[in-house]
Amino acid sequence: MRKPGFAIWAASLAAYAFLYVPLAVVVLFSFNDSVLNAQWVGFTTSWYRKLMSDGDMLRAAANSIGIALLSAAIATALGTMAGLAMHRHKFRWLPFLVLTPVAMPEILLGVSLLLFFRQVLDLTLGFASILIAHITFSIGFVAIIVRARLAGMDESIFEAARDLGASPWRTFRRITLPLILPALVAGFLMSFTLSIDDFVITFFVAGVGVTTLPLQIYSMIKVAVTPEVNAISTLLMALTLTLIVIASRFAPDVLKAKA
């Protein structure tokens, strides 16, 4: 088999450069000693220190992490059930219901949830509304990952368990669960990342007093663009980077799951 030629390598390197140069600029300028951040003035870590004492930012971070943990946990549970159901019990409508939130543009989900919370539930927008919204779009991702994992497994082991008289719960607990555990971990991490990162849907359903990091960054981009934005961006990048690396160790297929 012929190895990829020079042209392919050159084009690929250009693509990688395209991907990384903008982010490198963001990271670099987080150390810029200039409020306007238009030109490079000098090196400083003061923006990171300012970040640590920025109450609003820290609260937004705490909210983001709290919501992400909780929504990922619930979404993983519900998504695993959905994945199992889609694999085993071929209801025609199930994939549609589970996968459409994944395929829909986020703005439609945001708008529909806003209308639903306000018109039908008369719910005060806040922690709960954001939590529910995040769970809704994460379920599908977890389901896809779990289903993919199940699809790659040998069915005979389940049949053997049934023939030997194991109850469905026992089969699940002793056989299925351990086998799909990597998918669950990957799903959890994926949901966590999606929740921390979400902007559009949160934008529509967030209320007073509960800001998430993306919303805080958005308001900073519009109102007060100092290198502090770069600093929080860099830290956020480091966090989600770590999570994705861990996720890919558990389930390399998670990266292909969307295909």
Place this chain on the structure above:
Amino acid sequence: MKLFFALLLLVGTVRAEDVLHLYNWNNYLAEETLRRFEQRCQCRVKQDYYSDNEEMLAKLEAGAVGYDLLVPTGNAVESLIRRDALRPLDKTKLPHLANVKPEFRNPWFDPDNRYSVPYASTVTLIGYNVEKLRALDLPTDTWALIFEPRHLEKIRGKVTVLNSQRELMAAAMKYLGYSVQEADLARWDEAKRLILRAKPYWATFSNSTYIKDLAVGNIWVAHGYSNDMFRAREDAKAAGRPFTIGFTTPKEGAVLAVDSYVLHQSGRRPDLAHRFIDFMLEGENAADVSNAIGAGNTNAAATPHIRPEIAREPAIFPPPTTMARLEMLRDFDPKMRRTLSRLWTEIKVR
């Protein structure tokens, strides 16, 4: 780090009671003023920002509950009062209320100041890069600068306008010589066509990013609020940029905005809200809004504390001749509002 967050959450919940939720314009309250208040009341102020009355009203309509204080402009105050969204003031808690200048008392939008206390005033005008415009030999005292192609072609892609239906259309109406409260739909249509003709030359619609864009030099002309232009000028100076930012009220007239503090019904700490309002009514604190923010002042006791160079700024403290040409926006009836908002959608799309 996790421990830190946990502690923060704990501290946050314990002190959740002593938080004042303020929904304010961006760039409308100086940090030092805020700190001084937090010291005085031993409480925390949580600010959220908006850059347009419509944005604020929309957020409230979409269910934002829990703001103690809002800072709406006159027409928005009227709208909120009609909607029964405001808590009446307890004037016994506002000993410094007498500091308000007589001309701002008993406004048309809130007779007898039952709900609102005036805070500051701004003019919506044109901010510009002084050197660039001089070099291009462009006039800076007229709306023609942002509406006439013969000027615009020299500054194509370097102009931003406010992303606000009321403000942008008002500027067009003023330029055409009409009132901003015009009832004749044909004239609004004329304004729409004027805007659409100029639109291709504009860089973008912006309610807040223009401050930085002007100060950095990406944009040379911006339609915006006087206090924001003041900030852009200070920022450019502080960063040692090789140009200065100027701002002028166009000679055809402009929109004057008087912004007031009001208490929202859903706020949980009306007591803190009253303390804050009274704090801001004290002369020294009120002066900050002119000295640090560059907004017009509604407080008589603040006058001795205002820096002379700011008191002399015609765009911040308009002289009587300019004042005569300034108009305040008033809300329209629902039918007119909807017609205009659909006109605005058309402007955005074409």
Place this chain on the structure above:
Amino acid sequence: MTSSEKLTRWIVTAPPTVFLLVFFLAPALIVVAAAFREPGEFGGLAPWSGLSLEAYRFLATDVIYVEILLRSFAIALLTTLACIVIAYPLAWLIARSPKKRRDLLVLLVILPFASNFLVRIYAWIMLLGPLGLLYTPTAVIAGMVYVHLPFMVLPLYTNLEKHDPALLEAAQDLGATAWTRFWRITFPLSLPGLFSGSALVFIPVLGMFAVPELLGGTGDILIGNLIKEQFLDNRDWPLGSALSIVLTIAVLLLAGLASWGARRGLHGTEAVS
């Protein structure tokens, strides 16, 4: 099926189903209903007073709304094509690399995706400002491509990796040029991957508002921006709902087209191998 198995079936299927029916399907139906209401006096929705087609009539009376939908399609198409052009060599490289290096290369594609979506846009604001390219259609396309590129690379490389190299070798032995080999063999076989990737780029781009808002100019408003403005600026919820429904129909048609294309591509693949 035993009764305990039947029970299990429902225990497993019910919770996610109920959750999604309540928080996904019901809201979607609310949007449909909201488009038939009148706007409230202060915004939002007026109290129920019978069906009103006013919002739809407003959209139908002016061709401009079709134009903005078409403009959104055009931007989405350009973004997708740009993604294909940039992603193809990259996906090819990854597919043809030895396994160990392949995982690393894929990770390197994913990592920028690890940064927050707004950060990725902000990066372009920083880059394009000094270049004077901010607030232009170029900026919008650049931002859209940047945000969606991984979604094109992944399905494409997954597909390319499955191609049998023997086919290409045979073609080379028979005297086919590199271009012919690509165009007659590789490209057709990669169509399912291209369709998947295109759907994953095209559909989200259609609904985006943050990129045009932060990077775009006065003429770059897309349908997502219009929808957002109706809810969060104009307070005209019926109009916003009607626009959302238009977008939803467009998306459903596209999704149908994409899955048809993917399946047809697969048949083609079977015929060749």
